[in-house]
Structure formats: C-alpha cells, structure tokens
Amino acid sequence: MASTRHKLLAFYLPILCGLASCLSALAQKPFDSKLDPEQDLLAAKGKATQEHKNIFLDFGGNWCEPCLRLDAALNQDSELATTLEHNFVVVHVAVGIFSSSKKVNRLREQLPKFNRYPHVIILTADGTILHDEVTGDFLTNADGKGIDHKVLDEFLEKWSPQKQ
Numbered sequence: 535m536a537s538t539r540h541k542l543l544a545f546y547l548p549i550l551c552g553l554a555s556c557l558s559a560l561a562q563k564p565f566d567s568k569l570d571p572e573q574d575l576l577a578a579k580g581k582a583t584q585e586h587k588n589i590f591l592d593f594g595g596n597w598c599e600p601c602l603r604l605d606a607a608l609n610q611d612s613e614l615a616t617t618l619e620h621n622f623v624v625v626h627v628a629v630g631i632f633s634s635s636k637k638v639n640r641l642r643e644q645l646p647k648f649n650r651y652p653h654v655i656i657l658t659a660d661g662t663i664l665h666d667e668v669t670g671d672f673l674t675n676a677d678g679k680g681i682d683h684k685v686l687d688e689f690l691e692k693w694s695p696q697k698q
Contacts, residue, residue: 563596564605565628571641575661578623582659588695589659590622593642594652595630601652607681614687621694622656656693665693 578589594601605626608614618624629638629651645655646666654667667689 563602564592564626565594565596565601566626567628567630569626569628570637571625571627572637574625574627575641578625579659579661582623582657585623586695587621587623587659588664588693589657589661590618590624591627591655591657592624592652593627593629593648593654595628597630598651603681604652604654604686607683607686611683614683614690617687617690617694621690621696658695 575589575591581587582589592601592604594604596602608618608624627638627641645663648666654665655663656665656667657663
C-alpha cells in the first residue's frame with residue numbers, strides 16, 4: 535500500500551509542480567494587451583515628473599521569450615530591480631495580435647521605427663527621447679542564452695536621471 539502511494543506521489547508530484555510553475559508564470563506576465571498604452575504613458579509622465587525619474591518604455595509581448603527574459607532579469611535581480619525602481623517609471627506596451635493595436639500604432643507613430651522585440655525607449659519625464667535601444671545590446675550574456683546583467687546594470691545607470 536505504501537509502495538503504491540510512493541509511486542503515485544513520485545508520478546504526480548512533478549506534474550503538479552510543473553503545473554503550479556506554469557500557472558505562476560502566467561499570472562506574472564508583464565504585457566497586458568487590455569491596457570491603453572497612450573494613457574499608461576501619460577500617467578507615467580506625471581509620475582516621472584513628480585518623482586524626478588525617467589521613463590522606461592518597454593515594447594514586447596508575453597509570447598516573446600527575450601521580452602520575458604528581460605522582464606525577469608529586471609525584477610528578479612535585486613540590484614537591477616532597485617536601480618530600475620529608483621530611477622524609472624516602467625511602461626510595458628503589449629504588441630501583437632491580441633494588443634489594442636490601434637492605440638499601440640498611434641503611440642508607435644510618435645517614436646522611431648523598430649520591428650524587433652523587446653524594444654526599450656528611454657524618455658525624460660516630459661516625453662523627450664533620450665535613447666532608442668537596439669535589443670541585442672544587453673540581451674545576450676556569454677553563453678548566448680540570457681541577459682548580461684553587468685551590461686544591463688550599466689545601461690540603467692547610464693540612463694538614470696541623475697546621470698544626465
């Protein structure tokens with residue numbers, strides 16, 4: 535009897551853990567296609583002005599593996615998360631077939647053209663473009679599969695408001 539329970543537990547436990555992990559990942563997706571990116575940017579400008587921060591405008595999608603790696607690096611590394619929180623107001627803009635494409639397109643018409651994701655644009659609190667990031671600059675570490683935390687940290691430091 536105990537042997538049968540152990541076999542069942544050994545069989546189902548990895549499945550349940552995998553399912554829990556997937557559900558957790560789904561709940562934490564950064565790009566919400568139901569949000570209005572124009573309104574989000576307007577709110578971010580107000581907050582950035584009040585808090586003396588720049589805006590980290592992040593275009594991507596929950597379907598985009600590099601977009602999710604970038605978001606995970608920025609939120610799971612405590613040093614990066616602190617730098618981001620103290621210096622930037624983050625706006626995620628969902629792109630893709632499920633996003634509010636008319637609103638995203640109106641916003642994109644005001645910005646430099648790009649077609650790769652993630653795409654990060656750093657703005658001042660008044661909306662002036664400081665930097666239009668080429669995605670490959672901080673997305674690849676030495677093994678070619680992850681984020682180069684050192685390069686990303688240098689990027690955040692360089693575009694922090696007090697560095698200008």
